[in-house]
Amino acid sequence: DQQVKQNSPSLSVQEGRISILNCDYTNSMFDYFLWYKKYPAEGPTFLISISSIKDKNEDGRFTVFLNKSAKHLSLHIVPSQPGDSAVYFCAASEYAGGSQGNLIFGKGTKLSVKP
């Protein structure tokens, strides 16, 4: 039973346009959400996070939106660059429940940004 779902295995975007990656979750107790980027043969690299008390967090070209009622979050990358091409993982945790950092990851979305 997948608690974090990324339903799009891949996404292709033109350089300079917006990339929107989506993530759905089922556990209403999740209170902390993160996005990681992963290049081949490397470990995941942290991109941006959001607490459940917020609905938006922005860091440069990256913005994460959280819709708690829909149990949905999205990552927006504007403008997209070829170097953004990677696999993006959505992750969630239940810190208030004492999970101690046990992150539940989605299966990832492979983003390709074409020049």
Next chain:
Amino acid sequence: DTGVSQDPRHKITKRGQNVTFRCDPISEHNRLYWYRQTLGQGPEFLTYFQNEAQLEKSRLLSDRFSAERPKGSFSTLEIQRTEQGDSAMYLCASSYRSNEKLFFGSGTQLSVL
């Protein structure tokens, strides 16, 4: 500070052999995590240490797996009697506090023949 370091990067072994991986976390981080990632999946939690204490284990961690962090610094993950299903990327991560992001190493890619 060079980040989380894992060794080896790649390990090829025959079924039935034992393997051991090492992880050196970021020096000031007292929390250390092991994850496993198979093809087409996201990382899956295996176990977690706070200092030298192993506080949480996943049901994925069968009795053939053992992890240690003897002095609260580096950690080892041992797999005994490896099976082909153990083939995966084994990722180590560390953090300073429980509500902070995890920093991952580059992983150890295990292939069991």
